[in-house]
Amino acid sequence: MPSTPGEPSFQGATTTMRQAIIRAPDRFEVVSVPMPKAQGPGEVVVRTAACGICSGDLMPWYLARKVGTVLGHEMVGWAVEVGAAVQGVNAGDLLFFHHHAPCLDCEHCRRNAHVHCEAWRRSKIDPGGMAEWIRVPADIVCRDAFPVNDLAPEQALFIEPLGCSVKALGRIPSGVQGSFGVVVGCGIMGMLNLMTARALGAAKLVAVEPDDHRRALAPRFGARAALTPQEAGEQLKHQADWVVIGPGHPAVITQSLNYVRPGGTAVLFTPTATSVRTELDLGELYFREVSLVPSYSCGPLDTRAAYNLLRCGAVDPQPLITHRFPLEQVQRAFETARAGGAALKVVVVLSEARP
Numbered sequence: 001m002p003s004t005p006g007e008p009s010f011q012g013a014t015t016t017m018r019q020a021i022i023r024a025p026d027r028f029e030v031v032s033v034p035m036p037k038a039q040g041p042g043e044v045v046v047r048t049a050a051c052g053i054c055s056g057d058l059m060p061w062y063l064a065r066k067v068g069t070v071l072g073h074e075m076v077g078w079a080v081e082v083g084a085a086v087q088g089v090n091a092g093d094l095l096f097f098h099h100h101a102p103c104l105d106c107e108h109c110r111r112n113a114h115v116h117c118e119a120w121r122r123s124k125i126d127p128g129g130m131a132e133w134i135r136v137p138a139d140i141v142c143r144d145a146f147p148v149n150d151l152a153p154e155q156a157l158f159i160e161p162l163g164c165s166v167k168a169l170g171r172i173p174s175g176v177q178g179s180f181g182v183v184v185g186c187g188i189m190g191m192l193n194l195m196t197a198r199a200l201g202a203a204k205l206v207a208v209e210p211d212d213h214r215r216a217l218a219p220r221f222g223a224r225a226a227l228t229p230q231e232a233g234e235q236l237k238h239q240a241d242w243v244v245i246g247p248g249h250p251a252v253i254t255q256s257l258n259y260v261r262p263g264g265t266a267v268l269f270t271p272t273a274t275s276v277r278t279e280l281d282l283g284e285l286y287f288r289e290v291s292l293v294p295s296y297s298c299g300p301l302d303t304r305a306a307y308n309l310l311r312c313g314a315v316d317p318q319p320l321i322t323h324r325f326p327l328e329q330v331q332r333a334f335e336t337a338r339a340g341g342a343a344l345k346v347v348v349v350l351s352e353a354r355p
Protein backbone atom coordinates (compact mmCIF):
# COMPACT_ATOMS: atom_id res chain seq x y z
CA MET A 1 0.00 0.00 0.00
CA PRO A 2 1.46 3.39 -0.85
CA SER A 3 2.10 5.64 2.10
CA THR A 4 -0.20 8.56 2.72
CA PRO A 5 1.75 11.78 2.23
CA GLY A 6 2.40 13.50 5.53
CA GLU A 7 1.88 10.43 7.70
CA PRO A 8 4.46 7.80 8.52
CA SER A 9 3.14 4.45 7.40
CA PHE A 10 3.72 1.15 9.09
CA GLN A 11 4.64 -1.58 6.64
CA GLY A 12 5.36 -4.69 8.60
CA ALA A 13 8.24 -3.97 10.95
CA THR A 14 9.55 -0.90 9.11
CA THR A 15 8.19 2.58 9.22
CA THR A 16 8.59 4.69 6.14
CA MET A 17 8.48 8.36 5.36
CA ARG A 18 8.64 10.56 2.27
CA GLN A 19 11.63 12.68 1.29
CA ALA A 20 12.67 14.79 -1.73
CA ILE A 21 15.79 13.52 -3.50
CA ILE A 22 17.81 15.64 -5.92
CA ARG A 23 17.91 13.53 -9.10
CA ALA A 24 19.46 16.22 -11.33
CA PRO A 25 20.14 19.95 -10.86
CA ASP A 26 16.58 20.66 -11.99
CA ARG A 27 14.77 17.44 -11.10
CA PHE A 28 13.50 16.19 -7.77
CA GLU A 29 11.70 13.02 -6.81
CA VAL A 30 9.71 12.28 -3.69
CA VAL A 31 10.39 8.75 -2.52
CA SER A 32 9.54 6.52 0.44
CA VAL A 33 12.44 5.51 2.67
CA PRO A 34 12.75 4.09 6.19
CA MET A 35 12.32 6.73 8.89
CA PRO A 36 15.60 7.71 10.54
CA LYS A 37 16.14 6.34 14.04
CA ALA A 38 18.16 7.88 16.85
CA GLN A 39 21.64 6.35 16.94
CA GLY A 40 22.66 7.47 20.42
CA PRO A 41 21.43 9.10 23.64
CA GLY A 42 22.49 12.58 22.50
CA GLU A 43 20.28 12.63 19.42
CA VAL A 44 16.86 14.04 18.61
CA VAL A 45 14.44 12.85 15.95
CA VAL A 46 12.22 15.59 14.63
CA ARG A 47 8.92 15.63 12.79
CA THR A 48 9.58 18.28 10.15
CA ALA A 49 7.08 21.13 10.08
CA ALA A 50 8.36 23.08 7.08
CA CYS A 51 11.45 23.75 5.00
CA GLY A 52 12.20 26.85 2.97
CA ILE A 53 13.86 26.80 -0.43
CA CYS A 54 17.08 28.82 -0.22
CA SER A 55 18.40 30.89 -3.11
CA GLY A 56 21.43 28.61 -2.82
CA ASP A 57 19.19 25.62 -3.54
CA LEU A 58 18.52 27.12 -6.98
CA MET A 59 22.13 27.28 -8.19
CA PRO A 60 22.73 24.55 -10.80
CA TRP A 61 26.42 24.08 -9.92
CA TYR A 62 25.52 23.63 -6.24
CA LEU A 63 22.73 21.15 -7.01
CA ALA A 64 24.99 19.22 -9.38
CA ARG A 65 27.27 18.50 -6.41
CA LYS A 66 24.28 17.38 -4.31
CA VAL A 67 22.68 14.89 -6.72
CA GLY A 68 21.48 11.84 -4.78
CA THR A 69 21.02 13.75 -1.51
CA VAL A 70 17.93 15.27 0.06
CA LEU A 71 17.14 18.88 -0.83
CA GLY A 72 16.77 21.62 1.76
CA HIS A 73 18.50 23.11 4.80
CA GLU A 74 16.09 25.76 6.16
CA MET A 75 13.98 23.41 8.23
CA VAL A 76 12.18 23.47 11.53
CA GLY A 77 10.22 20.75 13.29
CA TRP A 78 8.93 19.29 16.52
CA ALA A 79 11.19 17.15 18.69
CA VAL A 80 9.54 13.74 18.99
CA GLU A 81 12.28 11.37 20.14
CA VAL A 82 14.68 13.04 22.57
CA GLY A 83 17.69 11.02 23.75
CA ALA A 84 18.29 10.55 27.48
CA ALA A 85 21.53 12.57 27.37
CA VAL A 86 20.00 15.59 25.60
CA GLN A 87 19.78 18.75 27.67
CA GLY A 88 17.57 21.74 27.01
CA VAL A 89 15.22 20.04 24.55
CA ASN A 90 11.94 18.38 25.49
CA ALA A 91 9.65 16.20 23.40
CA GLY A 92 7.09 18.46 21.78
CA ASP A 93 9.41 21.48 21.51
CA LEU A 94 9.46 23.34 18.23
CA LEU A 95 13.15 22.95 17.51
CA PHE A 96 15.53 25.00 15.42
CA PHE A 97 18.54 22.98 14.33
CA HIS A 98 21.25 24.12 12.00
CA HIS A 99 22.49 21.98 9.12
CA HIS A 100 26.04 22.10 10.49
CA ALA A 101 27.58 22.66 13.91
CA PRO A 102 31.14 23.55 14.92
CA CYS A 103 33.30 21.93 17.63
CA LEU A 104 33.63 25.25 19.56
CA ASP A 105 37.14 24.18 20.52
CA CYS A 106 39.46 24.47 17.52
CA GLU A 107 41.51 27.44 16.36
CA HIS A 108 38.77 28.54 13.94
CA CYS A 109 36.05 28.25 16.56
CA ARG A 110 38.08 30.30 19.04
CA ARG A 111 38.04 33.11 16.47
CA ASN A 112 34.27 32.60 15.95
CA ALA A 113 35.07 31.57 12.36
CA HIS A 114 32.80 28.56 12.78
CA VAL A 115 32.29 27.74 9.12
CA HIS A 116 35.99 26.90 8.80
CA CYS A 117 35.87 24.35 11.62
CA GLU A 118 36.50 20.80 10.40
CA ALA A 119 33.66 19.52 12.56
CA TRP A 120 31.28 22.12 11.08
CA ARG A 121 32.10 20.97 7.56
CA ARG A 122 31.71 17.28 8.46
CA SER A 123 28.49 17.58 10.45
CA LYS A 124 25.13 17.04 8.80
CA ILE A 125 21.53 16.26 9.48
CA ASP A 126 20.03 12.95 8.39
CA PRO A 127 18.77 12.93 5.69
CA GLY A 128 18.16 16.64 4.86
CA GLY A 129 15.51 19.32 5.20
CA MET A 130 12.82 18.06 2.84
CA ALA A 131 12.10 14.85 4.69
CA GLU A 132 9.12 14.14 6.91
CA TRP A 133 11.40 13.03 9.75
CA ILE A 134 14.94 14.17 10.46
CA ARG A 135 17.57 12.72 12.77
CA VAL A 136 19.61 15.48 14.39
CA PRO A 137 23.00 14.09 15.46
CA ALA A 138 24.42 14.85 18.91
CA ASP A 139 27.03 17.38 17.73
CA ILE A 140 24.32 19.56 16.18
CA VAL A 141 21.92 19.04 19.11
CA CYS A 142 24.64 20.27 21.52
CA ARG A 143 26.06 23.14 19.54
CA ASP A 144 23.50 24.65 17.22
CA ALA A 145 19.96 23.56 18.09
CA PHE A 146 17.50 25.19 20.49
CA PRO A 147 13.76 25.27 21.20
CA VAL A 148 11.86 28.12 19.58
CA ASN A 149 8.42 27.57 21.07
CA ASP A 150 7.59 31.28 20.99
CA LEU A 151 7.80 31.33 17.18
CA ALA A 152 5.49 29.88 14.55
CA PRO A 153 7.17 27.32 12.26
CA GLU A 154 6.95 29.81 9.38
CA GLN A 155 8.94 32.34 11.43
CA ALA A 156 11.40 29.77 12.72
CA LEU A 157 12.37 28.54 9.27
CA PHE A 158 13.88 31.99 8.71
CA ILE A 159 16.43 31.54 11.53
CA GLU A 160 19.02 30.01 9.20
CA PRO A 161 18.76 32.52 6.32
CA LEU A 162 18.43 35.42 8.76
CA GLY A 163 21.54 34.12 10.53
CA CYS A 164 23.37 34.50 7.21
CA SER A 165 22.22 38.14 6.99
CA VAL A 166 23.28 38.81 10.59
CA LYS A 167 26.70 37.35 9.92
CA ALA A 168 27.18 39.22 6.62
CA LEU A 169 26.26 42.59 8.10
CA GLY A 170 28.33 41.85 11.19
CA ARG A 171 31.40 41.52 8.99
CA ILE A 172 31.28 45.17 7.93
CA PRO A 173 34.19 46.71 9.89
CA SER A 174 32.57 50.13 10.30
CA GLY A 175 29.27 48.62 11.49
CA VAL A 176 25.73 49.12 10.26
CA GLN A 177 24.38 51.57 12.86
CA GLY A 178 23.86 54.98 11.25
CA SER A 179 25.32 53.85 7.93
CA PHE A 180 24.32 54.23 4.29
CA GLY A 181 24.05 50.76 2.81
CA VAL A 182 23.21 49.40 -0.62
CA VAL A 183 21.68 45.97 -1.11
CA VAL A 184 22.17 44.57 -4.61
CA GLY A 185 19.58 41.99 -5.66
CA CYS A 186 16.09 41.89 -4.15
CA GLY A 187 15.35 38.21 -4.09
CA ILE A 188 14.54 36.63 -0.77
CA MET A 189 18.02 37.17 0.67
CA GLY A 190 18.22 40.77 -0.52
CA MET A 191 14.91 41.50 1.22
CA LEU A 192 16.16 39.80 4.40
CA ASN A 193 19.39 41.78 4.21
CA LEU A 194 17.37 45.00 3.95
CA MET A 195 15.20 44.05 6.94
CA THR A 196 18.20 43.03 9.01
CA ALA A 197 20.14 46.19 8.19
CA ARG A 198 17.10 48.26 9.15
CA ALA A 199 16.80 46.35 12.44
CA LEU A 200 20.50 46.94 13.11
CA GLY A 201 20.05 50.70 12.74
CA ALA A 202 21.16 51.55 9.20
CA ALA A 203 20.36 55.22 8.52
CA LYS A 204 19.70 54.86 4.80
CA LEU A 205 19.24 51.82 2.57
CA VAL A 206 19.03 51.71 -1.21
CA ALA A 207 18.14 48.57 -3.15
CA VAL A 208 19.34 47.74 -6.66
CA GLU A 209 17.29 45.26 -8.67
CA PRO A 210 16.46 44.83 -12.39
CA ASP A 211 13.08 43.09 -11.88
CA ASP A 212 10.23 45.66 -11.73
CA HIS A 213 8.09 43.66 -9.33
CA ARG A 214 10.87 43.04 -6.84
CA ARG A 215 12.11 46.61 -7.09
CA ALA A 216 8.61 47.85 -6.27
CA LEU A 217 8.53 45.65 -3.14
CA ALA A 218 11.92 46.67 -1.74
CA PRO A 219 10.70 49.86 0.06
CA ARG A 220 8.27 47.72 2.04
CA PHE A 221 11.23 45.88 3.55
CA GLY A 222 13.35 48.88 4.41
CA ALA A 223 14.78 50.44 1.24
CA ARG A 224 14.39 54.22 1.02
CA ALA A 225 14.85 53.95 -2.74
CA ALA A 226 15.00 51.09 -5.21
CA LEU A 227 16.98 51.60 -8.41
CA THR A 228 17.57 49.70 -11.62
CA PRO A 229 21.22 48.71 -12.14
CA GLN A 230 21.50 51.47 -14.74
CA GLU A 231 20.12 54.11 -12.36
CA ALA A 232 22.43 52.80 -9.65
CA GLY A 233 25.42 53.17 -11.97
CA GLU A 234 24.49 56.83 -12.49
CA GLN A 235 23.47 57.75 -8.93
CA LEU A 236 25.47 55.65 -6.47
CA LYS A 237 29.06 56.06 -7.62
CA HIS A 238 31.35 55.89 -4.56
CA GLN A 239 28.46 56.70 -2.20
CA ALA A 240 27.75 53.78 0.11
CA ASP A 241 29.46 52.88 3.37
CA TRP A 242 28.82 49.28 2.42
CA VAL A 243 27.26 47.22 -0.34
CA VAL A 244 25.92 43.70 0.16
CA ILE A 245 26.09 42.01 -3.23
CA GLY A 246 23.53 39.24 -3.65
CA PRO A 247 24.13 37.79 -7.12
CA GLY A 248 27.36 35.84 -7.51
CA HIS A 249 27.77 36.91 -11.14
CA PRO A 250 31.13 38.60 -11.86
CA ALA A 251 29.52 41.41 -13.88
CA VAL A 252 27.15 42.30 -11.04
CA ILE A 253 29.95 42.13 -8.49
CA THR A 254 32.28 44.38 -10.47
CA GLN A 255 29.53 46.93 -11.13
CA SER A 256 28.52 46.94 -7.47
CA LEU A 257 32.07 47.67 -6.25
CA ASN A 258 31.61 51.05 -7.87
CA TYR A 259 28.88 52.00 -5.36
CA VAL A 260 31.29 51.71 -2.40
CA ARG A 261 32.69 54.93 -0.96
CA PRO A 262 36.44 55.24 -0.36
CA GLY A 263 37.28 53.13 2.67
CA GLY A 264 33.98 51.25 2.45
CA THR A 265 33.13 47.56 2.27
CA ALA A 266 31.67 45.25 -0.35
CA VAL A 267 30.23 42.03 1.08
CA LEU A 268 30.12 39.06 -1.30
CA PHE A 269 26.98 37.38 0.00
CA THR A 270 26.38 34.54 -2.45
CA PRO A 271 28.89 31.88 -3.44
CA THR A 272 30.22 32.03 -6.96
CA ALA A 273 31.22 28.61 -8.30
CA THR A 274 34.87 27.81 -7.64
CA SER A 275 37.18 28.63 -10.59
CA VAL A 276 35.01 31.47 -11.90
CA ARG A 277 37.42 34.30 -12.62
CA THR A 278 37.00 37.97 -13.35
CA GLU A 279 39.10 41.05 -13.85
CA LEU A 280 39.35 43.69 -11.16
CA ASP A 281 41.04 47.07 -11.36
CA LEU A 282 43.37 46.40 -8.45
CA GLY A 283 44.88 49.87 -8.46
CA GLU A 284 41.47 51.48 -8.30
CA LEU A 285 40.44 49.21 -5.39
CA TYR A 286 43.75 49.88 -3.66
CA PHE A 287 43.62 53.65 -3.78
CA ARG A 288 39.97 53.69 -2.76
CA GLU A 289 40.76 51.17 -0.01
CA VAL A 290 37.67 49.11 -0.74
CA SER A 291 37.43 45.97 1.41
CA LEU A 292 36.08 42.82 -0.23
CA VAL A 293 34.49 40.66 2.45
CA PRO A 294 32.98 37.29 1.55
CA SER A 295 30.39 35.93 3.98
CA TYR A 296 29.74 32.19 3.87
CA SER A 297 26.78 30.64 5.70
CA CYS A 298 26.53 31.26 9.45
CA GLY A 299 27.30 29.76 12.83
CA PRO A 300 25.73 29.36 16.27
CA LEU A 301 26.20 32.98 17.35
CA ASP A 302 24.40 34.15 14.22
CA THR A 303 21.47 31.74 14.55
CA ARG A 304 20.89 32.89 18.14
CA ALA A 305 21.06 36.53 17.09
CA ALA A 306 18.58 35.78 14.30
CA TYR A 307 16.24 34.08 16.76
CA ASN A 308 16.36 37.14 18.99
CA LEU A 309 15.56 39.47 16.08
CA LEU A 310 12.54 37.31 15.24
CA ARG A 311 11.17 36.86 18.74
CA CYS A 312 11.34 40.56 19.60
CA GLY A 313 9.68 41.44 16.28
CA ALA A 314 12.61 43.53 15.01
CA VAL A 315 12.47 41.43 11.85
CA ASP A 316 9.15 40.05 10.62
CA PRO A 317 9.92 37.94 7.55
CA GLN A 318 6.60 36.14 7.18
CA PRO A 319 5.34 38.60 4.50
CA LEU A 320 8.24 37.31 2.39
CA ILE A 321 6.52 33.91 2.07
CA THR A 322 4.80 34.03 -1.30
CA HIS A 323 4.18 30.33 -1.96
CA ARG A 324 3.53 27.14 -0.01
CA PHE A 325 3.56 23.62 -1.44
CA PRO A 326 3.15 20.16 0.03
CA LEU A 327 6.19 17.87 -0.17
CA GLU A 328 4.68 15.89 -3.05
CA GLN A 329 4.85 19.07 -5.15
CA VAL A 330 8.50 19.82 -4.46
CA GLN A 331 9.23 20.00 -8.20
CA ARG A 332 6.68 22.79 -8.60
CA ALA A 333 8.01 24.48 -5.49
CA PHE A 334 11.51 24.48 -6.96
CA GLU A 335 10.34 25.75 -10.36
CA THR A 336 8.32 28.51 -8.72
CA ALA A 337 11.30 29.65 -6.67
CA ARG A 338 13.65 29.45 -9.65
CA ALA A 339 11.29 31.52 -11.85
CA GLY A 340 11.94 34.45 -9.48
CA GLY A 341 9.87 37.56 -10.18
CA ALA A 342 6.96 37.59 -7.75
CA ALA A 343 8.19 34.48 -5.93
CA LEU A 344 10.25 35.30 -2.85
CA LYS A 345 10.28 32.67 -0.10
CA VAL A 346 8.83 29.38 -1.29
CA VAL A 347 8.06 27.02 1.58
CA VAL A 348 7.47 23.28 1.49
CA VAL A 349 5.03 22.38 4.27
CA LEU A 350 5.62 18.91 5.66
CA SER A 351 3.29 18.88 8.64
CA GLU A 352 0.59 21.35 9.62
CA ALA A 353 0.41 20.51 13.30
CA ARG A 354 2.50 19.39 16.25
CA PRO A 355 2.43 15.55 16.26
Ligand SMILES: [Zn+2]
Pocket residue numbers: 054055056057073074161
Ligand atom coordinates in the same frame (compact mmCIF):
# COMPACT_ATOMS: atom_id res chain seq x y z
ZN1 LIG B 1 20.69 28.60 2.50
Ligand SMILES: [Zn+2]
Pocket residue numbers: 102103104105106107108109117118119120
Ligand atom coordinates in the same frame (compact mmCIF):
# COMPACT_ATOMS: atom_id res chain seq x y z
ZN1 LIG C 1 35.92 24.04 15.62
